Amino acid sequence: MSSVLLRLEGLTKAYPGVIANQDVSFDIGHGEVHALLGENGAGKSTLVKMIYGLVKPDTGQMTLNGTPFAPVEPRAARASGIAMVFQHFSLFDALNVAENIALGMENPPKQSDLARQITKVSQSYGLPLDPHKTVGGLSAGERQRVEIIRCLLQNPQLLIMDEPTSVLTPQEVDILFKTLRKLKAEGKSILYISHKLEEIRALCDTATILRLGKKVATCEPAKASARELAEMMVGSSFKAPEKTPRDLGKVLLEVKDLSKAAADAFGTSLKSINFSVRAGEVVGIGGVAGNGQDELLSVLSGEMTSKSSAVVFDGKAIGTLGPTKRRALGILSGPEERLGHAAAPNMSLTENALMTAVDRQSLAKNGFLNWGKAQRFAEKVIDAFDVRTPSAQTPAGSLSGGNLQKFVIGREVMQAPRVLVVNQPTWGVDAAAAAAIRQALLDLANEQAAIIVISQDLDELIEISDRFGALNEGRLSQLRPTQDLSVEEIGLMMGGAHDLEVSDA
Amino acid sequence: MMLGKPPLEAIRIIFWDPLFDPNFAAYSRPQLLVKAAPLILIAIGLSLGFRAGIWNIGAEGQYIMGAICGAGMGLAFYPTQSVFIFPLMIAAGALGGWLWAMIPAVLRTRFNTNEILVSLMLVYVAESILASVSQGLLKNPEGYGFPGSRNLQQYSSAANTEIFVGTGMHWGVVAAFVSVIFAYVLLTRHIRGFHIRLTGEAPRAAKFAGVVPTRVIVFCLGISGMLAGLAGMFEVSGPAGQITIDFNSGYGFTAIIVAFLGRLHPIGILLAGLLMALTYIGGELAQLMLGLPGASIQLFQGMLLFFLLATDVFTHYRIRFGEGK
Numbered sequence: 001m002s003s004v005l006l007r008l009e010g011l012t013k014a015y016p017g018v019i020a021n022q023d024v025s026f027d028i029g030h031g032e033v034h035a036l037l038g039e040n041g042a043g044k045s046t047l048v049k050m051i052y053g054l055v056k057p058d059t060g061q062m063t064l065n066g067t068p069f070a071p072v073e074p075r076a077a078r079a080s081g082i083a084m085v086f087q088h089f090s091l092f093d094a095l096n097v098a099e100n101i102a103l104g105m106e107n108p109p110k111q112s113d114l115a116r117q118i119t120k121v122s123q124s125y126g127l128p129l130d131p132h133k134t135v136g137g138l139s140a141g142e143r144q145r146v147e148i149i150r151c152l153l154q155n156p157q158l159l160i161m162d163e164p165t166s167v168l169t170p171q172e173v174d175i176l177f178k179t180l181r182k183l184k185a186e187g188k189s190i191l192y193i194s195h196k197l198e199e200i201r202a203l204c205d206t207a208t209i210l211r212l213g214k215k216v217a218t219c220e221p222a223k224a225s226a227r228e229l230a231e232m233m234v235g236s237s238f239k240a241p242e243k244t245p246r247d248l249g250k251v252l253l254e255v256k257d258l259s260k261a262a263a264d265a266f267g268t269s270l271k272s273i274n275f276s277v278r279a280g281e282v283v284g285i286g287g288v289a290g291n292g293q294d295e296l297l298s299v300l301s302g303e304m305t306s307k308s309s310a311v312v313f314d315g316k317a318i319g320t321l322g323p324t325k326r327r328a329l330g331i332l333s334g335p336e337e338r339l340g341h342a343a344a345p346n347m348s349l350t351e352n353a354l355m356t357a358v359d360r361q362s363l364a365k366n367g368f369l370n371w372g373k374a375q376r377f378a379e380k381v382i383d384a385f386d387v388r389t390p391s392a393q394t395p396a397g398s399l400s401g402g403n404l405q406k407f408v409i410g411r412e413v414m415q416a417p418r419v420l421v422v423n424q425p426t427w428g429v430d431a432a433a434a435a436a437i438r439q440a441l442l443d444l445a446n447e448q449a450a451i452i453v454i455s456q457d458l459d460e461l462i463e464i465s466d467r468f469g470a471l472n473e474g475r476l477s478q479l480r481p482t483q484d485l486s487v488e489e490i491g492l493m494m495g496g497a498h499d500l501e502v503s504d505a
Numbered sequence: 506m507m508l509g510k511p512p513l514e515a516i517r518i519i520f521w522d523p524l525f526d527p528n529f530a531a532y533s534r535p536q537l538l539v540k541a542a543p544l545i546l547i548a549i550g551l552s553l554g555f556r557a558g559i560w561n562i563g564a565e566g567q568y569i570m571g572a573i574c575g576a577g578m579g580l581a582f583y584p585t586q587s588v589f590i591f592p593l594m595i596a597a598g599a600l601g602g603w604l605w606a607m608i609p610a611v612l613r614t615r616f617n618t619n620e621i622l623v624s625l626m627l628v629y630v631a632e633s634i635l636a637s638v639s640q641g642l643l644k645n646p647e648g649y650g651f652p653g654s655r656n657l658q659q660y661s662s663a664a665n666t667e668i669f670v671g672t673g674m675h676w677g678v679v680a681a682f683v684s685v686i687f688a689y690v691l692l693t694r695h696i697r698g699f700h701i702r703l704t705g706e707a708p709r710a711a712k713f714a715g716v717v718p719t720r721v722i723v724f725c726l727g728i729s730g731m732l733a734g735l736a737g738m739f740e741v742s743g744p745a746g747q748i749t750i751d752f753n754s755g756y757g758f759t760a761i762i763v764a765f766l767g768r769l770h771p772i773g774i775l776l777a778g779l780l781m782a783l784t785y786i787g788g789e790l791a792q793l794m795l796g797l798p799g800a801s802i803q804l805f806q807g808m809l810l811f812f813l814l815a816t817d818v819f820t821h822y823r824i825r826f827g828e829g830k
Binding site for chain 2: 301302303322323324327333335337339340341342343344345346347351354355356358364367368369
């Protein structure tokens with residue numbers, strides 16, 4: 001860590017009604033891996049957008065290598081040697097790797113030259129990638145490599161990475177970290193945004209922590225504990241979920257030899273899945289995104305039906321029942337995608353509460369809705385889960401992601417489910433709120449509900465689940481007690497190692 | 506102006522004179538309800554589908570089929586007199602429109618065809634059937650060989666008469682008002698209406714909530730077909746009086762404008778239907794008084810929708826001049 005590469009001084013950016021960043025200053029040195037930490041809405045993305053030229057700061061300035069730096073657009077930022085890997089990939093499925101990379105370049109060379117360059121870069125940084133492969137057939141980790149190589153071909157001085165590990169298996173994370181360390185050794189700087197505190201402690205030299213748009217601390221993450229970092233982010237101490245020993249009841253939900261073809265070309269087929277959940281038990285299902293998580297939730301919620309005997313609830317075959325009938329039995333679910341799936345963005349919270357609670361909370365009589373009662377139920381959810389919203393009449397889409405997540409999970413939890421299936425329950429939710437949601441799930445288990453948590457956050461699954469299984473290409477590994485598993489074993493299960501697989505029998 | 510007519514006077518003649526000019530109001534005011542009723546009836550049905558993202562463009566065809574079935578039912582009893590004939594005709598009209606709308610509904614749910622194309626093309630099929638029956642099956646045997654059915658206005662059991670003489674208030678107007686109230690209650694108070702709105706807002710969320718998409722499609726197309734059929738039936742037994750080759754006058758298409766002009770809201774549609782009817786009547790008056798071509802009023806109606814949609818665009822987006830990003 002020698003001289004300063006990029007210096008930010010007093011950056012402020014206000015949007016109508018909110019101050020996204022206020023007087024933020026810090027330095028990124030040459031060859032430094034700098035972490036940017038903060039809760040949802042702390043202003044991380046606005047700050048990064050200012051550096052990348054997507055947003056113009058109201059006041060404050062940046063200097064790059066000692067000269068003033070004010071990019072008006074991403075192209076200018078790239079020309080100055082700043083590259084960014086976004087959380088959501090912008091790749092075309094139908095094109096191959098080299099074509100996708102060429103699309104993001106100012107002056108792409110000939111395809112054959114480019115392919116050679118790609119191979120060279122991918123080998124020297126230990127990121128295996130075939131330039132002629134079609135992107136549609138790549139895994140999430142490989143897609144990320146395409147984005148990283150696209151950036152590296154520009155020979156950047158500063159690489160910005162937004163939540164890069166959320167889609168990777170532990171083994172893929174190791175590969176990525178090796179690459180990042182190599183870049184660091186070459187004197188390149190990295191600005192690393194992540195929620196995963198352990199990763200930051202392992203990788204980053206310095207961390208800047210943002211809270212409510214202001215910088216609250218700069219520290220050396222290796223010298224602080226994950227808990228200290230989290231408390232700095234939140235600004236107060238919070239209670240970690242407490243797992244108390246529970247008595248397991250009878251088997252509530254059983255899935256037997258469940259196979260289901262994917263609904264469309266981009267879905268994943270489920271292949272002979274077997275597992276059971278007992279009352280009072282939390283089953284965690286891990287796996288890299290796109291390995292059948294959505295489909296598993298759909299066949300359990302009733303959005304997709306299956307052979308009747310494939311899903312058994314309390315001794316009753318329910319595979320052919322739709323969502324309404326399953327809700328009546330007490331099987332509730334919370335899908336991953338908040339906007340458009342778990343909630344309708346243009347409808348109010350009251351209407352969204354009504355959406356899944358109409359029968360269990362008897363919010364309608366002979367089909368005629370009782371809006372007053374619906375609103376009271378919505379307000380109950382808002383209170384119990386600390387959803388920050390002006391009122392129950394606010395459209396769901398105008399809530400921040402974390403607040404809406406609290407609402408959609410709360411909506412199901414408050415209906416006293418007997419089985420609750422959730423996918424990515426704390427995705428994009430800040431540490432304190434995530435802890436509250438996990439606690440609510442554990443509390444439900446204490447009341448003898450069976451809980452199935454599908455998640456890509458391994459720490460979350462290890463924290464709350466009693467048994468763990470992993471989805472890989474639509475197959476589910478055997479469930480094993482979580483406390484007996486090491487992270488390596490979990491990684492192998494996620495990668496679909498065959499000795500752990502039961503479905504091929 | 507471009508047609509060489511005084512613009513302000515034209516606007517006065519279109520929007521003011523039909524309602525308040527002593528010479529015309531007596532005739533025009535009842536006409537307002539007569540013209541508005543089918544528009545409102547059809548538009549209410551269409552708006553339910555549009556709310557759910559189901560685009561029935563073929564209300565004109567359902568309107569024709571409702572008229573043919575309703576008139577056919579009445580003529581089958583000719584010359585018997587009975588109080589049951591008119592209610593039977595209403596049922597037949599509704600059924601005719603409903604069946605015609607079920608064709609795109611079934612094709613959509615079974616084979617995933619596009620209901621826009623199917624319903625639109627069925628309009629032309631319906632027009633051909635209309636031409637055929639008015640020269641064949643339903644032709645007036647005492648009509649001296651002219652195409653067209655008997656005049657139902659002269660067959661009292663089948664006539665859709667004015668309830669209050671001189672007001673234009675026939676049974677179709679009553680049906681239109683009832684449909685407005687029905688749609689309002691459905692959309693704001695009933696779970697089915699909630700599911701329709703949910704389907705339009707977020708189809709995946711609707712499925713998650715337990716809505717069966719097939720049922721919403723069949724329900725929405727069914728209701729809109731039924732209401733369009735009713736409108737056709739009330740028209741043929743009332744203001745039009747008989748089935749003729751050119752019986753349909755574009756109400757089914759104009760109703761699409763009415764539905765959007767009313768913002769797909771029942772009360773809005775009621776007002777939009779009255780406004781659109783006013784442009785029809787005022788337009789006729791303008792043709793008479795100023796010699797404006799008939800097409801110019803259609804142009805005006807089209808522009809109304811065009812500017813409304815433009816307003817929507819500009820409330821959500823703004824134009825930026827200069828260098829784009």
